[in-house]
Amino acid sequence: MKRKTITLATFHRHLVLRVAMVGIVVALFFGGLTWYQQRAEVIDHILERVVSGTRLFNHRIGYLTHQPSWPEPEAVQTELDRHLSESARGVVEREGRFIYVAILDREAGLLASQVDETYPHVDALRARRDELKATLQAARSDFYRIYRLDGIPYVLTATPLLGMNREVLGYAETIFAVSEEALQAGYRNIRRTVFSVMGIVFLTTLLIYPSILTLTRRLSKLTINLLDANMETLKVLGSAIAKRDSDTDAHNYRVTLYAVRIAESLALDNATIQSLIKGAFLHDVGKIGVRDAILLKPGRLDDREYTIMKQHVSHGLDIVNRSRWLKDAVDVVGYHHEKYAGEGYNEGLQGEEIPITARIFAVADVFDALTSKRPYKDPFSYEETMDILEEGRRSHFDPRVLDAFASIAQDLYAAFAGREDQVLKDTLETVIQRYFSADAAIQPT
Ligand SMILES: [Fe+2]
Secondary structure, three states: OOOOOOEHHHHHHHHHHHHHHHHHHHHHHHHHHHHHHHHHHHHHHHHHHHHHHHHHHHHHOHHHHHOOOOOOHHHHHHHHHHHHOOOHHHHHOOOEEEEEEEEEEOOOOEEEEEEOOOOOOHHHHHHHHHHOHHHHHHOOOOEEEEEEEOOEEEEEEEEEEEOOOOOEEEEEEEEEEEOHHHHHHHHHHHHHHHHHHHHHHHHHHHHHHHHHHHHHHHHHHHHHHHHHHHHHHHHHHHHHHHHHOOOOHHHHHHHHHHHHHHHHHOOOOHHHHHHHHHHHHHOOHHHHHOOHHHHOOOOOOOHHHHHHHHOHHHHHHHHHOOOOOHHHHHHHHHHOOOOOOOOOOOOOOOHHHOOHHHHHHHHHHHHHHHHOOEOOEOOOOHHHHHHHHHHOEOOOEOHHHHHHHHHHHHHHHHHHOOOOOHHHHHHHHHHHHHHHHHHHOOEOO
């Protein structure tokens, strides 16, 4: 998976989109919350008016219950008719109207009632009232329930009518229909409040945007500086060992380029290629710990010297393990001398036991050694080099890696073999930027 470099314009677009999305989500959340609260408040307000209307009405007919027994139903009906229009209706008419008012005795038997038979839902509501009868009989205090029919809320109330000694003598029961005007006015208020809240939340989120941008730029700059410092460490360490080994930096540069191209043709992921780059730079860093007499010996090493020379792998592991950032290099540093058939060192791993980065590096390293001029040899031709690599198929090299390399080797040879100039450095710099900078930096357009 190839990672794209983020440009400042892309970053701006992403940031604006994310900030806007967060703004919208937060605004919707608080808008919803406000809607819920405001709606409850509107209903509470209407309910309060209905209950106070009912109470006033009950108060006005209270003298009926302060007698030894209920008057005749006709007398109660007369009192009900007399008081209804001037009390309950008058109090709440802006919010709606009572479409049913009844006086019931203690057993919920009807003493008197007034019903607006012209009202469309009056029968359906009366049926609901009957369902509540049991609840009503148990009620010792104000009781109400809200119903909706065709989107219009109705409030059913039941209030106990108390005698002189606070005993329940009966009930006043009402059905109140909320007016369309009251409903619309309530919803208008809710909408206004909800939109204000959403607007404020969204604007506040957008106002935060410049601060986020500034902080991100600062953070990005710090991260770039940190990355530059880390990359310098990598180059300095690689260069230090190259100098000791009478080699040039160019060997490190070329093997890194070759290895990255092989990894790309095998479609390895970004993190693996990053560790391959670090490992390729530092593969022989452990040679710092090998004595000059052995490291720089012109002739063949004897067995004892060879054993000491091989220790450069464990020295290298000691070095890279000391740095969290360089630790990624352990696979190449620790296993670059392993061979596919298990004849290598330090651990004699076989096949896919050897990390893929080390198997790739082994091909790149031998290819570069063969195609480069050394004090003791001239460079081999491309064909000779590929023949030698082919001889190592399955014994030294992973056949899958070798196949991947064979398909790009001719181009790599033509472009970089034996090269030590600025073009090589620039090409490598581009590769490093591609694999490391996207993690850390926002590139100016
Ligand atoms: Fe080595």
